Amino acid sequence: MSDDAGLFAAGDAGPGPEEGAAPPPVDPSAPLAVRMRPRTLDEVVGQQHLLRANSPLRRLVEGRGGSSVILYGPPGTGKTTLANLVATSSGRHFVALSALSAGVKDVRAVIEDARTRQIHGRRTVLFIDEVHRFSKSQQDALLAAVENGIVLLVAATTENPHFSVIAPLLSRSLIAELQGLDQAGVATVIRRAVADERGYAGALEVTDAAVEDIVRLSGGDARRSLTILEAAAGAAEDDVVTPETVELSLDAAPVRYDRDGDQ
Incomplete structure (x- = not known):
């Protein structure tokens, strides 16, 4: 789903599928959270306050909008998923940069490639993970390209962008605040992974009590819930996950901390 800190480096994820085409095959060796990433808006759980009919973000995802967007929210809420759907x-x-490793040179190289691609009638989506880690000079390097539509910027951050993103870039972008999933949403994510062919295709049983434990431990983080489920599945006897299995697969419940104390 940072939303997927370290998962993306500078590079090209390639063009998206044509409308109506079959989704790309899923690597069975990939982590469960990667295999279960939503492929369409209909598969997205939560964030309905942002994805209601004709909302700016829905229009953007559906290819009917052209504004850059900054996705702001806690881990595991779907920031990377929405970037991929856009x-x-x-x-x-689609090009993805991680602010952990990319510099001004990388940003300028992407923009030059995007300028060439635009001449041939194809627009570039630039996804920047952990955008709050970009320096002012790195953010400044984006301004003209965003202003002129050379790139459609989709940036993700776990920190309030009003404090971590420069004002000129904020003024050129929509800001969408994602929320942690509620308990019902996380339970839906878990049960879908158990039933879906990309997950366990019904070959794994997870008791209701185990689902409740995973929901509690995930803290509204969909990716975390799938990570816990995958660990529990590996420890399950007779392909049945119980609360005891969940407990055995974890050293401790995950607790999120940050230096500012707002999580």
Whole structure:
């Protein structure tokens, strides 16, 4: 789903599928959270306050909008998922940079490639994970490209962008605040992974009590819930996950801390 800190480096995820085309095959060796990443808006759990009919973010994902967007919210709420959906909605070219490793040179190289691609009628979606880690000079390097539509910027951050993103970039972007999933939403994510062919295809049984434990431990983080489920499945006897299995698979319940104390 930072939303997927370290998962993306500078590179090209390639064009999205054409409308109506079959989804790309899923690598069975990939982590469960990667295999279960939503492929369409209909598969997204939560964030309905942002994805209601004709909302700016829904129009953007559906390829009917052109504004850059900053996705702000806690881990595991779907920031990377929405970035991927924006890219694949109309076959846009998708490039992802991680602010942990990319510099001004990388940003300028992406922009030059995007400028060339625009001449041939194809727009580029630039996804920047952990955008709050970009320096002012790195953010400044984006301004003209965002202003002129050379790139459609989709940036993700776990920190309030009003304090971590420069004002000129904020003024050129929509800001969408994602919320942690409620208990029902996390339970839906878990049960879908148990039933879906990308997950366990019904071959794994998870008791209601175990689902409740995973929901409690995940703290509204969908990716965390799937990580716990995958660990528990590996420890399960006779393909049945119980609360005891969940407990055995974890050293301690995950607790999120940050230096500012607001999580």
